[in-house]
Amino acid sequence: MSIFKFKTKYAVSAVLSCVMLCSCMTARKPQTEEMFAFDTYVSITSYDPSDNGAKELLAALDEEFSQTYTKNANAINGENILKCADICREWNSEFGDLFGESINFTCGALTKLWGISGEAPHVPNESELSAALETITDENTPFLLMPSGTMLDFGASAKGFACDKAKALLDTSGAKCEIISLGSSTLLYGAKPDGSSFKAAVKDPLSPSSYLGTIETDAAFISTSGGYERYFEENGIKYEHILSPQTGMPVETDLCSVTVIASTDIPNGGIYTDLLATAIYSGGTSVLTEFMEQDNGFGDAIYGIVAADKNNNVYVSSGVDFTLYESSGFKLKENL
């Protein structure tokens, strides 16, 4: 009788531990959801058991920002667009001296004219270009007072802004670990259940299906800018998607990929890394080195950089845990 009881206990505990072991293994597997928003592919990978609404948040933000594709600036309204514009203005007053006017969110008409991400990209003629350039105005002008032909384009900031909003949402919902990728901007939130650091791969600009290397980091905002993926060719010439608000032409740069990383403790770190990646990419190696010196000059670097130039050099700022893949053919420039 007592032996039978013991047996039952053993059997029950054996089965239970078996079930627990299996469910443990299932729980460790993150779930990935995907969607298209902000004119890019979005993936949300969650280690958390419950849905915390990140997908809905991103869909709502995308909906709000999408009015910029069709409406003129003076007809734009929306709490988040206004907030995003304000942070862009702050960023400009902080970094404008270094980068010049490499980014201007009133360049929507120019972006639309080229249509690089659209169905029929083409090189505009002189008169089309100058007409579009004339619509680019001072970012500080209130939307309502902008010239009638001016359109807005938050291509260099909206995805980073969305990462900031997502971070705030996850903070309030008590999320533990999420990886939200909006293509060029990524939020690595919380910490992985196994305690390991996040590993983000930087694409090889010369061969986008392989990697330049990997960055290991704790929770962070990461943004990447480069011309190697979104471009079109006309008469044998490549035209990249990042346009200069001065010339109206694709930016001329000696860099091919710029990644900027900041801790999730940095306020507006999502939008700032997004803007910085584009500004540094547009500015080229001279602006890159200047920025790396300045940022480090304030003490500990706030923004980490991994950048690749067209001569196969890779620049890594101190404090970034970057592993270069030898197979990429790129060489590390001495740490700056």
Added chain:
Amino acid sequence: MKAQVSSSRRTFKPSDIVIAVIAAALLAAVLIFRSIAEPNGSLAAVFFNGEQIASLSLGTDGVYPFDEYGVTVEVTNRSVRVINSDCPDKICEKTGFISSSAQTIVCLPNRISVRIIGNTDSNIDVVLN
């Protein structure tokens, strides 16, 4: 008295061993089932607008046209690529083959994405674009 109790606890009866073996076998069966159901990187999943529309075995080479969605996908040598798309930018075609679960092929104009499903040896959490 005390010694007797502890000695009886330490003794494994043949029946206990049988139960232990059964439990171990059960665990092994579950693990084997899991690995058969989802072997390392065995499937390429094709998504439209975030909804899965197909899963292709990486163990079988083949060309899969998705005419309705404007793309054709090829599985060769345990990797997958978009070989043809009616989109204007052809970014999906230029991406080439992927074989790791961290990588994704995206066709933005057609709202198509292709991913490897399951555990692969990749420990990369995200690929920056």
